[in-house]
Structure formats: C-alpha cells, structure tokens
Amino acid sequence: MPEGILCNKTPVNTKEQLDAVLADKGGKQYYEEMKHLDIDVEKLQKSLQAGFKSRMRTWLEMCAHCGLCADTCFFYLANRKDPTQVPSYKILSTLGKIVKNNGKVDNAHMRYCMDVAWSKCTCCNRCGSFCPYGIDMGIMFGYLRGLCFSQGFVPWELKIGSGMHRIFRAQMDVTSEDWVETCEWMAEEQQDEWPGLEIPVDKVGADIMYTCNAREPKHYPEDIAEAAILFHLAGENWTVPSQGWEQTSLTMFAGDWEGCKMMVQNVYAAIDRLKPKRVLGTECGHAHRATVIEGPYWVGRKDGRPPVPYLHYTEWVAEALRTGKIKIDPAKRIKVPVTLQDSCNYIRNYGLKDVTREIMSYLVEPGYFVEMCPNKEHNFCCGGGGGINGLGIYRQQRNVGLKVKRDQILATGCKLIVSPCHNCWDAIRDLEEVYELGIKQTFLKPLLIEMALVPEHLKPKEEEE
Amino acid sequence: MFYQFITGPLLWLSFGIFFIGLTVRVVNYIRGLDWQADRVAYRTHLGMGLKGALQSIVHWLVPFWSVGWRAKPLYTTIFFVFHIGLVVTPLFLQGHAVLLKERWGINWPTIPMPLADLLTIGVMVTAVCIAIRRFALPEVRIVTTAYDYFLLLITVTPFATGFLSVYQAPNPGGIADFWIYAHILSGELLLVAIPFTKLFHVVGYFLSRGQLGMDFGIKRAFKAKGGFAW
Numbered sequence A: 001m002p003e004g005i006l007c008n009k010t011p012v013n014t015k016e017q018l019d020a021v022l023a024d025k026g027g028k029q030y031y032e033e034m035k036h037l038d039i040d041v042e043k044l045q046k047s048l049q050a051g052f053k054s055r056m057r058t059w060l061e062m063c064a065h066c067g068l069c070a071d072t073c074f075f076y077l078a079n080r081k082d083p084t085q086v087p088s089y090k091i092l093s094t095l096g097k098i099v100k101n102n103g104k105v106d107n108a109h110m111r112y113c114m115d116v117a118w119s120k121c122t123c124c125n126r127c128g129s130f131c132p133y134g135i136d137m138g139i140m141f142g143y144l145r146g147l148c149f150s151q152g153f154v155p156w157e158l159k160i161g162s163g164m165h166r167i168f169r170a171q172m173d174v175t176s177e178d179w180v181e182t183c184e185w186m187a188e189e190q191q192d193e194w195p196g197l198e199i200p201v202d203k204v205g206a207d208i209m210y211t212c213n214a215r216e217p218k219h220y221p222e223d224i225a226e227a228a229i230l231f232h233l234a235g236e237n238w239t240v241p242s243q244g245w246e247q248t249s250l251t252m253f254a255g256d257w258e259g260c261k262m263m264v265q266n267v268y269a270a271i272d273r274l275k276p277k278r279v280l281g282t283e284c285g286h287a288h289r290a291t292v293i294e295g296p297y298w299v300g301r302k303d304g305r306p307p308v309p310y311l312h313y314t315e316w317v318a319e320a321l322r323t324g325k326i327k328i329d330p331a332k333r334i335k336v337p338v339t340l341q342d343s344c345n346y347i348r349n350y351g352l353k354d355v356t357r358e359i360m361s362y363l364v365e366p367g368y369f370v371e372m373c374p375n376k377e378h379n380f381c382c383g384g385g386g387g388i389n390g391l392g393i394y395r396q397q398r399n400v401g402l403k404v405k406r407d408q409i410l411a412t413g414c415k416l417i418v419s420p421c422h423n424c425w426d427a428i429r430d431l432e433e434v435y436e437l438g439i440k441q442t443f444l445k446p447l448l449i450e451m452a453l454v455p456e457h458l459k460p461k462e463e464e465e
Numbered sequence B: 001m002f003y004q005f006i007t008g009p010l011l012w013l014s015f016g017i018f019f020i021g022l023t024v025r026v027v028n029y030i031r032g033l034d035w036q037a038d039r040v041a042y043r044t045h046l047g048m049g050l051k052g053a054l055q056s057i058v059h060w061l062v063p064f065w066s067v068g069w070r071a072k073p074l075y076t077t078i079f080f081v082f083h084i085g086l087v088v089t090p091l092f093l094q095g096h097a098v099l100l101k102e103r104w105g106i107n108w109p110t111i112p113m114p115l116a117d118l119l120t121i122g123v124m125v126t127a128v129c130i131a132i133r134r135f136a137l138p139e140v141r142i143v144t145t146a147y148d149y150f151l152l153l154i155t156v157t158p159f160a161t162g163f164l165s166v167y168q169a170p171n172p173g174g175i176a177d178f179w180i181y182a183h184i185l186s187g188e189l190l191l192v193a194i195p196f197t198k199l200f201h202v203v204g205y206f207l208s209r210g211q212l213g214m215d216f217g218i219k220r221a222f223k224a225k226g227g228f229a230w
Helices: A015-023 A025-034 A041-051 A054-062 A074-078 A087-092 A095-100 A107-119 A137-150 A156-168 A176-189 A221-234 A250-254 A257-274 A285-298 A313-322 A344-348 A353-363 A385-390 A392-412 A422-435 A444-451 B002-007 B009-031 B046-061 B067-071 B073-092 B094-104 B113-136 B146-166 B178-196 B198-220
Strands: A208-211 A278-281 A338-340 A416-418 A440-442
Touching (some): A025 A156, A025 A392, A041 A095, A041 A137, A087 A137, A095 A107, A107 A392, A137 A250, A156 A385, A156 A392, A176 A221, A208 A221, A208 A257, A221 A444, A250 A285, A250 A385, A278 A285, A278 A313, A285 A344, A285 A422, A313 A444, A353 A444, A392 A422, A422 A440, A440 A444, B002 B178, B009 B198, B067 B073, B073 B094, B073 B113, B073 B146, B178 B198
Parallel strands (some): A208 A278, A416 A440
C-alpha cells in the first residue's frame, strides 16, 4: 500500500522525520502524497469496533434529520446558510458514511473527511447544546479526527504539531533547558522593577505549580514574566516544573490520542514529582480542555479528575481578587465599553461562566461591561478553535468563519475584548487584521498588572546614598 | 375471525416485539456506555450524573423550557402538538379503554372524545407541516431521505385511519370495516417498527439526553452553578 515519505500513517516520532516534514514548506509535497495514500480498511474497522460505541452509534442512527442544528453552527451562518455547512449533514456525510460502509471508503472520501473535520468544525460543541436529542457533533468530529489521523489524513501543521509533542513534549521545539533558561531570564529582567521576584523551578510542595503554553517561552516570554509578577504580588508560594510545564495539546487538535496521553502523563508526572497543593494553567482554553477536562480520561483516571485540583487561570484570578491577594486600584478600572469572549473549552465545556464575570466586576467600572449575544455556554466559537487558526490550507475558510464573531463584537459596540484564551485571542487579533474594526483584544495578565495596587514592601527601594 | 386474530395473537405479538425490542435497546445502550471511550466517569460521580441527566431530560421535555426550544418557537409548537397527540391519544382513547374493560375488566383513565379528535387532527396537521418543512427548508432538505418520509407516514397512518373509522368514512372497494382493520394493522406495524427504526427514540430520547446530561453534570458543566443552562 502506497505510503508517502512525509504523508503516511506513522506519526512523527523522531527529529529527522520532523525536520523532513518541516522542510516541505506549506506541505506541498505532503498534500500531493496524501492524494495517493491508501486506506487501511482493516485498521479502520478495528478502530470502529473498539471506539465507536453506543453513545455515538445511537447519535448517528437516531438523528431525526430535523436540521435544528443548522443555525447553531457559526460556519453555517458565516457561509450564508450553505446547507453543506449544516452540522448533521457534515457528520452524516463523513463519519456517517465511514460507519455505514464499515470502513470501506476511498482516498477521496478520507480527504473530504479531513476537509470537513478541520475546516468546517472547530469542535466547539455548540450544536450539541441545541439538539433535542443531545447529539454532540463536536464530539463526533473529534472522534473522526482520530480516525483521519490514524490513516494519515491530517493537515500538515498538525502532523508537525503532533510530532513536536511526541519529541519535545511541547507544541514547539522548546526543550527543558530552553524553558528553564527562559524562566531565569524573565526573573532576572524583572529585578529592577520587582526586586526579589523569583520563578522557582522544581520546588517541591509548593501551593501552586504553574503550567503554560509553549508559545509563551518561544514567542511571548513576557507572558511568563507577567504570571510571575502576579504570583509575586499575590504572595503565592509557587513553582514551575522543569519538565511537564507544557499544558497545551496540538495532539488533541490532530486527533493523535496516543500523543494526547503522552502529553498529559508528562504533566501529571510533574505533579507526582513536585507534589503541589494545586496546579494552575495559563490563559488558554484548549490546554485546559486537554489537561484538566479530557486528560484524566486519556491517562485512565477513573474519577475523571486530575491528581490534584487543577485550576484555569481565570479561577485563580477570581480567587485572588475575591480574597484580596490582588487589589485593584479603583481609579484604574476600565472605563470604556468592554466585552468578554467566552471560550468554548472552559465555559461551555467546563462551566466557568460566573468566574469570568466575577473578574470583570473587579476590573471594569460599573456600567461599562457589555455582554455579547449569545453568551456564556451558548456563545459562538471565536472562529479560531480546534486548531484551525494554524492551518494554512484552511485560512480562507477560517477567515470567513470569523464573520460571526465580528458581528457579535460589533453589536456590543466595544473596542476592547477581554479574551483569556490563546486561540480566541489569536482569532480576534486576526479578525482585526482581516476586517479592520479598530478593536483590541487582551489577556487578563497585562490588565491586572496595570491595575493592581502594589504594596509598599514590593516596590523598588529608592536609591540610597 | 380476522378481527379476532388481529386484535388477539397479532396484537400480542406486536406488543411483545415492541416491549422486548425496546428493552433490548435500552440494555444494549447502557451496556455500550464506556467511561473511558465516552470520557465520562459515570460510576464515580453517579449522583452528579443522574442530576445532570434529569436536568437535561426535563428541560427538553417541557415545551419552551430549553434555550433550544425557545430559539425556534414555530417549530417547537408544531413539534409538541405532534408529540403530545401521538402519546396521549392512543393511551387514553375511550375506544381503547373499552377494550381493556371488556377483556380484563381494567378501568383505564380516558380523555373526552372531542379532545381526542382535536389531538388526532393536531397530529395529522402537524405531520403535514413537518413534511412540508422537510422539502421547503434547504437546511432540512439536505439531510432528509425517503426513509424520513416513510417513517412519518407509518407514524401518522394509525391516526388517520382511526379517525376515518370513528367517523365511518366510506369503505374503499366495499370492504366492510376497512378503516378499522387498516387502523389496527397500521398501529401494529408502528409498534413493531419502533424498536427497529429511529422511532426507537421513544426510549432513545431519554437515553441520549440522559447521557449528555451526565456528561455535563459530571464533567463539562460541573463547575457551573445549577448545571448547564439548557
């Protein structure tokens, strides 16, 4: 059976393989090879037997074809109500066909499945909350991504992303040494303004172990500095692990379940090693989904919970503000109309809607916070979820999909969007680039640092004679 | 003789297939739930799960209670008129209760005939609306198959034929009691079809909604006060 040199059923596990795929800019050869990839029907049948059980089987079989899911999907709305964007159609014509034919499908169908699974669904799960039967097509698309990945039909960037996780245990080529160095560098840089600030690495028994997104050390190290400043301000006893610090999971976006498990095991191993009371993740939605919501299941924890309480960043911020660990200068509260982006991964799929609003109540002068419509668990995906933000071949589809979020933001009349999620933040930044609305998105960390009252003892000492 | 057969052994057979079939489906569904594949810790957090399941089921069982129902008021009205008629009419029809009384002496509660008529007309009218919706709306047409129309037809036939027999419509081809026979046979066909088609949602609804409710109760909304706002 023809397997490509770059595009094949084997995940990227070595640096050599990774470099070869990376060298194929934009995946030109990769996608060419994909057109000739054979389907391993037997493997597909085995996967179906093992994983396609009564829940999903019933969903596909029972779907009443009522079309109520159509209007719930932002891709359907953004594409002028194109019927091929109806969620039930999308899943029935892809996974539905694989199941109906018991895996006997051809290359063209698998490529169609890949297109639909990554460019017409961000696994935001909104349709599932509007289906009278509770058919969650986001979950089925996640499953379909797994089938596609196992057959080699995965977008080029996610083949790389999965490989990065497998090799570096991080979504980017950041080694443990790079990470620790970045932490040291960031701590050093802050000494003038924040004397005594530390980024303690591998401290055993801390109250909080902090985990983040590899793009922070790689591209935005100031984000780590900001996290450190806020812990310093709040007087937290915290640490970062030298290994197991990366919380994100491109393997989840890729449907690489084996890679997902490796990634979560790596973080949980750090918890075992450092025995923190709690773990805190950065302002990222999918990282929370991967490590805290789905992760326990991937590594086989029967209680479905991480080994110790694992907070989303917003939970810690709300707590710090509530308990007065961080105090906001009332004069510095936001006094322009501001709205909040509800991330699908920890709002719809974890229930933190009240926590984020509690934070807004501290940061925003009363009367200036404007809700999006719809919001909370019924909010629309930013348009950049599920990995689509990073997929070159689906850039156009992603940009069209952003229209729904654009219109939601325009309707609020706000120019400032608080967006405590990396993917949402990126999507809104790109939205501004494409549609030029004059809006600005922000994480919580810079806002908090700007607004927090700094206790005297933390301020830099005046130069002494 | 024929009447005795279709209201005797054939009816028993139909009910047998209906009940056994649905029981098998429920058992198979629950046995096929897999905490790790579904990524829902059903057993560990059973209490949270059952609470979530109940919330999820009830919100969608009551007209206009869920956000989803409120988003589509016209469809929701059609949907509930159709389903309430489908369930209430056969269960509490005086004509059916009479049979129970005559054969086993059971006193079964009934609804007044005019109400039964109204509900039956409601079922027939809304069935036509549902059929029209299927080909009128592009987003529904694209997922609709001939099978969907077939299921709608076998669902409504017992109601239409029952209605015609009550009002003694002329018998086609001069066959005596044509409509009552057609009513009984189509009713039995429906009973038999339910476990084998997507009409099994008579139980499947509760299973599927319950499962998603458990998912949200245990995992995806356990941090939200009061659970997921369906």
